[in-house]
Structures are given as C-alpha cells and as structure tokens.
Amino acid sequence: MHEFELIKNYFQKLSKKSPSALNLNDDVFFDKKKSLAVSVDTYVEGNHFINFKKPELVIKKIIRSSISDLVCKGIKPKYYFISGSGNKKSFSKLNLSKISKSLNQEQNKYKIFLSGGDTVFSNKLSFTITSIGFANNIIYRNKAKINDDIYVSGNLGDSYLGLLVLKNKFKLKPKLKKYFTNQYFMPNIQLRLTDQIKKFANTSIDVSDGLLADLDKMINCQKLSYKLFLKDIPISSNLKKILDLKKLSKINYISNGDDYQVLFTASKNKMRIIKKIASNCRVRLTKIGSIQSYVEKSSIIDDKNRTIALKTKGYLHQF
Ligand SMILES: Nc1ncnc2c1ncn2[C@@H]1O[C@H](COP(=O)(O)OP(=O)(O)OP(=O)(O)O)[C@@H](O)[C@H]1O
Numbered sequence: 001m002h003e004f005e006l007i008k009n010y011f012q013k014l015s016k017k018s019p020s021a022l023n024l025n026d027d028v029f030f031d032k033k034k035s036l037a038v039s040v041d042t043y044v045e046g047n048h049f050i051n052f053k054k055p056e057l058v059i060k061k062i063i064r065s066s067i068s069d070l071v072c073k074g075i076k077p078k079y080y081f082i083s084g085s086g087n088k089k090s091f092s093k094l095n096l097s098k099i100s101k102s103l104n105q106e107q108n109k110y111k112i113f114l115s116g117g118d119t120v121f122s123n124k125l126s127f128t129i130t131s132i133g134f135a136n137n138i139i140y141r142n143k144a145k146i147n148d149d150i151y152v153s154g155n156l157g158d159s160y161l162g163l164l165v166l167k168n169k170f171k172l173k174p175k176l177k178k179y180f181t182n183q184y185f186m187p188n189i190q191l192r193l194t195d196q197i198k199k200f201a202n203t204s205i206d207v208s209d210g211l212l213a214d215l216d217k218m219i220n221c222q223k224l225s226y227k228l229f230l231k232d233i234p235i236s237s238n239l240k241k242i243l244d245l246k247k248l249s250k251i252n253y254i255s256n257g258d259d260y261q262v263l264f265t266a267s268k269n270k271m272r273i274i275k276k277i278a279s280n281c282r283v284r285l286t287k288i289g290s291i292q293s294y295v296e297k298s299s300i301i302d303d304k305n306r307t308i309a310l311k312t313k314g315y316l317h318q319f
C-alpha cells in the first residue's frame with residue numbers, strides 16, 4: 001500500500017475532531033489559537049541514511065530535514081525532541097559524543113533546543129525527531145491559485161548525486177566527492193526565509209521526496225496542474241558540469257529528493273518583492289514554472305520545447 005493511501009484510509013478519520021491536524025494532509029500540525037506548530041519525522045538506517053559510519057553527519061541530516069518541514073511553512077523551529085533506537089555498537093561512547101557535539105553545532109546554527117525524547121535498545125537503528133515552533137500564521141498546502149508562478153529555493157539534485165557517490169554508484173575526484181556528500185548530509189536549510197515567505201507565498205512544501213512528487217503533494221486537493229521548464233530548474237555549477245560532461249539527463253537528478261529546499265507558488269504580481277527579498281536574504285529563489293487548470297495535464301518542457309515523459313516522480317514509501 002502507498003503511504004498516502006494508508007494515512008487516508010486508516011488515520012485521517014481519527015483526526016477529524018482536531019482541525020489543527022489539517023486533515024493529515026499537510027507538513028505540520030498547526031493550532032492557530034495557541035500559535036503552536038509540530039512536525040514528526042522518522043529516519044531508519046538503510047532507508048533514510050546508508051549506515052552509521054559518520055554519526056556526526058547522519059545527525060545533521062536528520063535534524064535539518066526535520067526542521068525543514070517547519071521552515072518551509074514560515075515557522076521558526078524552537079524545540080526538538082529525539083527518540084533513538086540503537087544497540088551497543090551504534091550508541092558507543094565515541095558515537096554518543098559525536099552525536100552530542102553535532103547536536104550542539106546544529107543548536108547554535110539554528111537556535112533550537114533539545115527538549116526531550118526517548119532512548120531504547122534495538123538492533124535496528126532509527127531516530128524520530130519532533131520539531132516544535134510558534135507562529136501566528138503559516139503557509140498551507142493546497143492554496144495555490146491558477147496562473148501562480150512556481151518557485152524553488154537554492155539548488156536541487158546535489159544531494160541525490162551525493163547519495164549515489166556514497167553508495168559507490170558514481171565515481172568522482174575527492175574534492176567533488178566531498179562537495180556532493182556534504183550536500184547530502186548537510187542540506188542548506190533556508191532559515192532566513194521563514195519570516196519573509198509569508199509576504200509572498202500562497203502555498204508551500206519542502207522538497208524531501210523529489211521536486212515532482214512534492215509538487216503533486218502540494219496541490220493534491222486542488223483542481224490544478226503544473227507546467228515546469230526544465231532549463232529553469234536551478235542546479236549547482238558543480239552538478240551542471242558533471243551532467244554536461246557525462247551527458248546525463250537533468251530530470252533524473254532533480255527529482256529524487258533529499259533536497260530540503262522550499263517549493264512555493266506566488267501570484268505573478270509578487271515577482272518584484274520576491275526578487276528583492278531573495279537578494280536581501282541572500283537566498284536563491286528561482287521561478288521554474290506556473291500553475292494551470294487541471295484540464296491541462298501537468299508537464300515538464302525541455303530545452304527544445306518538447307514535453308518530457310516521466311518514468312518516476314520521486315521517492316515512494318511503499319508497504
Ligand atoms: N502514522 C501516522 N499517524 C498519523 N498521522 C500521520 C501518520 N503518518 C503520517 N501522518 C501525517 O500525514 C501527513 C503527511 O505526512 P508526510 O510524511 O507525507 O508529510 P511530511 O512529513 O511533510 O513529509 P516528509 O516526511 O517527506 O517530510 C502529516 O500531517 C503527518 O503528520
């Protein structure tokens with residue numbers, strides 16, 4: 001069974017009397033009266049990270065991807081809770097001190113505070129992070145308007161190439177190897193955007209499963225579709241060089257997730273303010289396409305003005 005089907009059929013009805021649960025179809029729980037936002041994410045060895053050879057990096061990845069859910073909605077994260085399951089080897093003294101040091105660095109970088117959690121013995125290593133933030137307003141999913149522009153922050157695709165390198169499926173020179181694996185472990189979370197995004201975005205989500213999968217998720221209850229221009233999708237100069245050199249297709253690299261960038265739509269008349277805020281906050285914000293009526297099918301247009309046929313849209317949790 002598909003993850004979304006599972007939530008819809010077995011859990012959605014249980015949240016009916018809690019409107020703040022947002023029908024279990026958004027990135028966060030949000031209680032407007034209490035200004036409270038909560039997000040929960042689980043990370044399992046083998047599925048979300050390859051192994052625990054670099055605990056200090058794995059911890060950074062999971063903290064960042066967890067607060068990303070709040071940041072993309074315009075919420076500053078404040079508290080986080082960690083539940084970990086592991087054994088003598090994964091939770092050795094050396095690993096625990098590396099974990100602690102990494103958490104301290106992330107706390108200083110993002111101004112967040114460890115506030116509780118749980119630790120249990122298991123031979124299956126996993127972490128569940130709960131992130132909490134406070135906000136008067138947030139940006140919801142499914143609030144796109146027809147003809148909205150679609151934007152994405154930062155660059156896409158570096159993280160996926162990093163994963164391929166870590167899995168020894170892609171060979172690179174040490175310097176580039178370091179660049180891409182760092183992007184996989186330490187995605188650039190756009191914290192500076194949290195206060196600003198509410199000035200222009202109609203709807204938003206973070207790119208965790210992949211650009212196309214998350215774009216679908218962002219408008220999954222609306223009678224809308226999207227049109228993207230492949231050439232406009234932002235990638236790093238390092239990734240561009242590699243794609244050109246090895247004649248690899250860009251679409252495969254930008255739709256595999258782990259990016260943790262902010263994807264949003266905004267009315268056309270917001271273009272100027274978006275440019276200004278991007279420059280003031282030193283965040284790359286790129287217009288990649290537009291929202292249209294569902295009468296037209298969602299499509300991606302390549303450099304030669306052809307519509308691209310897609311094999312996969314992104315990462316899927318299947319049960
Ligand atoms: N087992 C569950 N019980 C209750 N709610 C759930 C369960 N699994 C997921 N949800 C809820 O379903 C909604 C969608 O979850 P999903 O994991 O797709 O979103 P997300 O956390 O933004 O995505 P990602 O995990 O890629 O960041 C969220 O509101 C989430 O809290």
Ligand SMILES: Cc1ncc(C[n+]2csc(CCOP(=O)(O)O)c2C)c(N)n1
Nearest residue numbers: 046047048049050208209256257258315
């Ligand atoms: C070892 C390894 N294999 C594959 C991936 C790719 N991946 C796993 S989960 C996920 C989506 C976000 O997860 P969720 O929706 O659970 O938050 C992605 C893109 C990875 N990160 N590590």
Ligand SMILES: [Mg+2]
Nearest residue numbers: 027069206208
């Ligand atoms: Mg999300």
